[in-house]
Amino acid sequence: MGKVFWIPLLASFATIAVLYFIGYLADINFLIFKISLSYTEIALLPIFVGAAVGIITEWMLKRKAGVVK
Numbered sequence: 001m002g003k004v005f006w007i008p009l010l011a012s013f014a015t016i017a018v019l020y021f022i023g024y025l026a027d028i029n030f031l032i033f034k035i036s037l038s039y040t041e042i043a044l045l046p047i048f049v050g051a052a053v054g055i056i057t058e059w060m061l062k063r064k065a066g067v068v069k
Helices: 003-026 045-065
Strands: 033-035 040-042
Touching (some): 003 045
Antiparallel strands (some): 033 040
């Protein structure tokens, strides 16, 4: 497992963590992960943005390596 796997994975997890942290600090409802005894609420926007960042990063690495033209 080379760079094409680890760098996009780390980029996506870092993006998700940063967006959840910003949502927590600024109290933005669509970026917050809430847990209570009666319910659990997960914001999906950071997950989708993180996945998009991972896909774009992987595409850029492959393009730079010359695999995709």
